[in-house]
Amino acid sequence: MTSNVSQSPRTDRLSEIDCDIDEFQRLVSRTTSLSDYRFASDVVKNVLIYDAPSLVDTVADGETRSLVQDELADALLNGPGIVVFKRAFTTDNALDETTAYFHQVIEQQHRSGVSSGDHFAKPGANDRIWSALQKLAVERPDLFARYYSNDILSLISEAWLGPMYQVTSAINVVNPGGNAQNPHRDYHLGFMSTDTAAQFRAHIHRLSPALTLQGAVAHCDMPIESGPTMYLPYSQKFEAGYIAFNLPEFRQYFAENYIQLPLEAGDAVFFNPALFHAAGHNTSSDIYRMANLLQVSSPFGRALDSVDRDAICTALYPTLLQLASDGRDRALGNVIAASAEGYAFPSNLDLDQPISGLAGETHAELVHRAVAALMDLPTFVEAQAALAARHRP
Ligand SMILES: [Fe+2]
Numbered sequence: 057m058t059s060n061v062s063q064s065p066r067t068d069r070l071s072e073i074d075c076d077i078d079e080f081q082r083l084v085s086r087t088t089s090l091s092d093y094r095f096a097s098d099v100v101k102n103v104l105i106y107d108a109p110s111l112v113d114t115v116a117d118g119e120t121r122s123l124v125q126d127e128l129a130d131a132l133l134n135g136p137g138i139v140v141f142k143r144a145f146t147t148d149n150a151l152d153e154t155t156a157y158f159h160q161v162i163e164q165q166h167r168s169g170v171s172s173g174d175h176f177a178k179p180g181a182n183d184r185i186w187s188a189l190q191k192l193a194v195e196r197p198d199l200f201a202r203y204y205s206n207d208i209l210s211l212i213s214e215a216w217l218g219p220m221y222q223v224t225s226a227i228n229v230v231n232p233g234g235n236a237q238n239p240h241r242d243y244h245l246g247f248m249s250t251d252t253a254a255q256f257r258a259h260i261h262r263l264s265p266a267l268t269l270q271g272a273v274a275h276c277d278m279p280i281e282s283g284p285t286m287y288l289p290y291s292q293k294f295e296a297g298y299i300a301f302n303l304p305e306f307r308q309y310f311a312e313n314y315i316q317l318p319l320e321a322g323d324a325v326f327f328n329p330a331l332f333h334a335a336g337h338n339t340s341s342d343i344y345r346m347a348n349l350l351q352v353s354s355p356f357g358r359a360l361d362s363v364d365r366d367a368i369c370t371a372l373y374p375t376l377l378q379l380a381s382d383g384r385d386r387a388l389g390n391v392i393a394a395s396a397e398g399y400a401f402p403s404n405l406d407l408d409q410p411i412s413g414l415a416g417e418t419h420a421e422l423v424h425r426a427v428a429a430l431m432d433l434p435t436f437v438e439a440q441a442a443l444a445a446r447h448r449p
Pocket residue numbers: 240241242333
């Protein structure tokens with residue numbers, strides 16, 4: 057018995073045949089209209105701009121918060137795929153102090169790089185701080201709490217990913233002369249070879265962008281000459297984009313049509329990870345372009361960066377108690393969401409049987425409960441270790 061599988065009407069796979077540059081051009085040749093986005097304050101180069109301080113006031117009302125989140129999610133999915141929040145991180149969020157701390161870490165890396173000969177000391181190279189979420193929490197929990205009490209981060213993360221999202225962070229400094237990247241899409245399917253990505257059927261290509269949210273907080277002013285990220289609005293809508301972004305005609309189209317936005321320190325950009333983008337060329341002679349690259353993951357996905365969330369919450373715990381005693385409940389919720397594990401699984405179901413409902417207590421729920429009960433630090437650490445043991449195979 058033979059079957060002609062190549063002509064199966066059920067083929068739901070993507071290949072180069074689906075990468076039609078004319079169709080791509082039609083999709084991205086759209087104009088963003090400010091009147092379609094009632095909470096936005098401006099449209100610049102087709103990108104939606106939100107004024108963070110006034111938006112934070114607007115979303116204090118729960119019903120309006122949902123409406124704003126509807127708009128943001130729609131902007132990322134069906135709209136330009138990118139939003140900018142002006143003045144998202146301020147003095148309240150320890151913007152200058154965290155910038156100084158990150159510079160210190162980079163200097164330490166340079167010093168140890170001289171003796172170990174690692175690439176951080178090379179002139180013109182980029183500097184990175186990997187696992188910056190954990191480093192900041194463990195070394196400077198006071199700064200972490202101020203930084204991640206940020207309302208905009210929780211607003212957009214929840215809008216795109218739902219509750220229980222997981223924050224990770226890496227500092228990227230593109231030094232003067234630092235080169236541009238090739239256009240690409242991001243994690244998950246964007247971090248694979250084209251051949252591997254093509255093994256996932258089309259519905260997974262549609263799913264991948266829903267598993268992460270890409271963000272960047274500017275830690276210095278970024279004029280165009282410093283090479284802020286290049287974007288192609290609406291390109292997230294092209295279904296075969298994970299196959300297409302490496303093709304020469306798509307690279308060329310990107311090179312001729314990308315946009316770049318100058319940013320000021322404290323501005324934050326968030327974009328759909330399927331948006332075609334690339335870091336720009338830093339042509340300045342003296343701007344060390346520092347951004348905190350936030351990758352926020354859905355509880356249903358796996359983060360790129362492994363994070364010791366128990367260590368983070370142990371370091372933060374006294375600061376969390378202080379936030380609670382100051383009555384700063386929203387800040388407390390934002391910091392716990394950015395630090396604790398929000399999801400109940402994977403779990404050892406022999407040990408972690410839920411007493412009510414379908415899931416055992418999550419790490420984030422434990423932290424909330426401990427703070428509300430004014431648990432002391434040793435008791436909290438013990439409870440956290442017991443929860444971790446119930447999650448181990
Ligand atoms: Fe990227």
